[in-house]
Amino acid sequence: MNESMETVANGREDVSYVRPRAGEHFVETESLKRIIERALKYLSAGFPVHFRGTSGTGKTTLALRVAELIGQPVQLIHGDEELTTSHLVGGESGYHKRSVRDNFIASVLKTEEDHTRYWVDNRLTVAIERGNTLIYDEFTRSRPEANNVLLSVLQEGILDLPLNRGDGIWTLKVHPRFRTIFTSNPEEYAGVHRSQDALRDRMVTLDLAPFDEETEIAITTKKSGLSREAVEKIVQIVRYLREKGNYEFAPTIRGCLMISKTVRAYGNKICVDTKDLLFQRICLDILTSETSRIGSRTTSTKVQKVVNHAISLYCRNGKK
Template identity: 40%
Template sequence: MADDTSRKRKVRGKKITASREQKDGRKAKKQLARTASNAGERNGDSPLSDPETVVPEPFVETDAVRSLRDRINGWLEADQPVHLIGPTGCGKTALALSAAAERGRPVVWLNGDEAVDTAALVGSHAGGERYEENDQFVSGVSKKTEIVRERWVDNPLSVAVREGATLVYNEFSRSDPAAHNVLLSVFEEGVLERPGKHGDDRTIDVHPEFRAILTSNDVEYAGVHEQQDALLDRFIGVHVDYYDDETEREIVAAHVDLSEDEIATIVDTTRALRDDLEIVVGTRAAITAAKGLTVFDGNTENDEDGKFDDETLANVFTDVLAPKIAGENGGDIDDLRSQITETV
């Protein structure tokens, strides 16, 4: 009799243990389901950024800059995606980030290039997660079940539409147009479809605060793809050109410690070269030249008008602009130097 009681107690103990293991297994499954869709945030690589941290430093605000930014934010308030188009080095990216930050919503950054495809926008399966569940209902018999679940990781577009963030898609036109088919339903129907995702959450309803700012170089630039008309028809196109003389001086002054006259000489030279040369001479070139001149002109005497030594000025601008003709047919550094010297 005592033996029976002992056996029953023993069996009951195993059943309790097995029941606990089943419960732990079910709990693990639920935890896995909850965390799989948030894998990016769990790993610390969420693309969401605080709006206060995305504005480039330094960022210059003049009447011209504020007017353009207000125009962008006006269209965003009207729930229209804005496409900033203009020459390289004119400040499109900084302007886009400033406009995004002003909304006060989280910001998601995406940089376009040839490698961007649909998965890079919406997400993809990133390996699997597995665990073992042990069942032991009968003494001496152990049943092990291995459970594997594919782990889906959302990429920038999915995160932005779900969280109501402002998507800043830089160099938009450098990506293959086929990758942008998913944007059509986002802007037209308010739904993002995630190819490759299975189940009820294959689609995401676009958050009402989601907005998009895209930047592109003009179509004549190398590496730029012509995007499909069906998508471009849904954008507001804002052309961004080089800023006025005053704004360019303030931008350069924010990056270097030079006198007003010296900065004026650099900006005037930049704007003259922009008119005289067939290559693009952007505001970025003026900033780079100014940084170089703080070093290379440090031991020379400037005249009273704040102009640098002509030879040094020509050498610095030649170095700054030389990469733009490297590899081109007929690209000749001597010709470039001669043109710059003549302008100077």
């Protein structure tokens, strides 16, 4: 779950939805406010919005916040290679079993089995019919064939069902309140599923830059509960490593959050200082694991060198 946004999920209905709520840890800077404002305008003008950015730039959090401001229930889909059109639209299901106790002879239990095939709507269909907001997180992870069904939804406002649902309906008209928010990571376009250009052409893409230092500090302070002074140093260490580029994967704000939350969990037993070996060890554990896939000795050594240098630069005697 995204910890900056609380989500209330329904427990009863067939197809789940969430109601995101910005928690007390949500940070809204001026630049974020401006993006949110523009996104809401594009959406109200009828265009889907697409937040594109590398890992940890706040895409999912922003999508949930914008959806919260729209005010409708939210259907959330996560892109996945295994996802098919029926995961979006729905499909036939067909086994039903129930037991009935005979009213007259209590020991008799009748079991009824029913193999009738019946249609079950999935998240896209539900959102389209009810006028909910659809968040399709990391949509480029799904195969283009699975997402093709969205083309006519976004262009013509029509959803073609692969089968007659049983109510004689093959085509659904999109509810006027239906809105869509997409997210994606541009680094993943280079993979098997290239950018789904026809789909992308139907949405307004807003590129999210990595957080500036002030925002990274504000978010980490709010979410870790650590003092701002300590967080400033931790953020500087992570940003230094990011700028040096000695890693397989750039460290994200998650590195700042993990270090800060761990330091806080230790309470008074740890000090954000060059002399504290435990603090150094925590920085190395977290940043080596975040920045390397296979953890080869060469990469770890490179990361360790940069991190140690950053600690000596920013944490000496409690000063930079």
